[in-house]
Amino acid sequence: MSAPERIPARSVTSASAGSSPPAQPSAERPAQPSAERPVELLAEGELTVRGRVREASNAVLYCTVSYEGREAACVYKPVAGERPLWDFPDGTLAQREVAAYEVSEATGWGLVPPTVLRDGPYGEGMCQLWIEGEPGSELLALVAGEEAAEGWKAVGFAEVGDGETALLVHADDQRLRRLAVLDAVVNNADRKGGHLLPAAEGRLYAIDHGVTFNVENKLRTLLWGWAGEPLTEEAVEVLRRLRDALGEGGPLAARLASLITPAELDATRERVAALLTSGRHPEPSGEWPAIPWPPV
Template sequence: MSAPERIPPRSVTTAELLAKGELKVRGQIREASNAVLYCSVSYEGQDAFCVYKPVAGERPLWDFPDGTLAQREVAAYEVSEATGWGLVPPTVLRDGPYGEGMCQLWIESAADSELLALVDDEEPADGWKAIGFAEVGEGRTALLVHADDARLRRLAVLDAVINNADRKGGHLLPEGQDRLYGIDHGVTFNAENKLRTLLWGWAGEPLTGEAVETLTTLRDGLASGGPLATRLAELITAAEVDATRARVDALLASGKHPEPSGEWPAIPWPPV
């Protein structure tokens, strides 16, 4: 008698692990303005660490009255995935120990990757883009710069699409030499223009050919009945989906990175 065929274990996707796995709270990230819990998640022999942000721990925001911040975090992930750039860690909406919330894969950032700097020069050096001047104490100012990095440039385009009102330096997580993630997308997708970011270095410059191609793909997905529009409609309001579509159209029409409007502070505070 021949031995029975051994069936290999099924491969669990990251999305399945996050959505269906058992969450165990390991600690709290206390510097966050809303409840952010560091957790482990286990499912069918697979394990990972993740961030769990329960809706019950969100502070109400007068200018984001609809839906939840958790839903907006998931919506940002969906747009990131539609670009093909993979700029937002895998993120799902699920039930957890403190009710429904956002669950996102934990990313270990590469500590030696320098993306932001303060310099004493009037102009940025090669390989850097100017953000603006910042006070550094004792009446001194320094030029705040970010790396002229293709990964950051893609993130700047994503932020313009999702209308990110809070792109800080601490939200940039490089992983190795090639991968960069952006996190903390709770204040996004407002129907009014609220873009606030550190990534203004390309403001007014032409979009790359890659960005134009990606935005064209997004426009198709955001068309009425399109897959991205349908998914976003489950997470944000119809007006916010329409505004997202309009932002993509505006970027394609101008062919340029957006510039600060001058109507409000363009850089979030604190910037890091």
């Protein structure tokens, strides 16, 4: 018998503009219309803070952005609201979120919602199009037994209380497999289940990429189901394109140069080269916890 691990909905509390990031009581979220030319809208539009995402460890503000008659819902993460981390330079998480979007766009997979770096009500920060997840698409589950069923990939065992364990599995899904490759390229140190957003028309988006691009190997993810398996032909072709785009004078290298350090850019090139050399999905290094906590 299986117990699906549903991706929790992000909850929002109301806010009004002021001198400090807002919090508390609950509010209705305005409907999110489809965004035309979302990057332009996010970069140039007027931001209005509507609420705060309660579960986030850093300041994550739910906003609307309006520009030339267009409006959309978005997330604004001000640098001023970032919690210091021991292994990442202070005040750099917003830039890393934008860098992850740039790499995602370069793959052609479109796995990260449109994301820009801009000024806002609480200073410079990351602004990202809000994605409303579609219910009914299960990507993670906790199941009884020691093997994953057909259509699922095993990650490992998890404690579920009273000394019992269950097998954590994720869907054997092409969208997740692409994301596993993207995470390996950007060195994602925190790929949790709640960061996966199945959306309309079969799209899958991934969010929360602040702890990426470290020069040290910090890959920590729930998507280990393909560890050690050969990369798909599609993934190899994408990695070749990334290698070219990351070369000296390449378009992606130019975009990333203003977002991450030269050493981090070099490390990204090295990760792409290593994936192409091995031809396989990476495996846990054993030098860093392989599974994020909490996992969802």
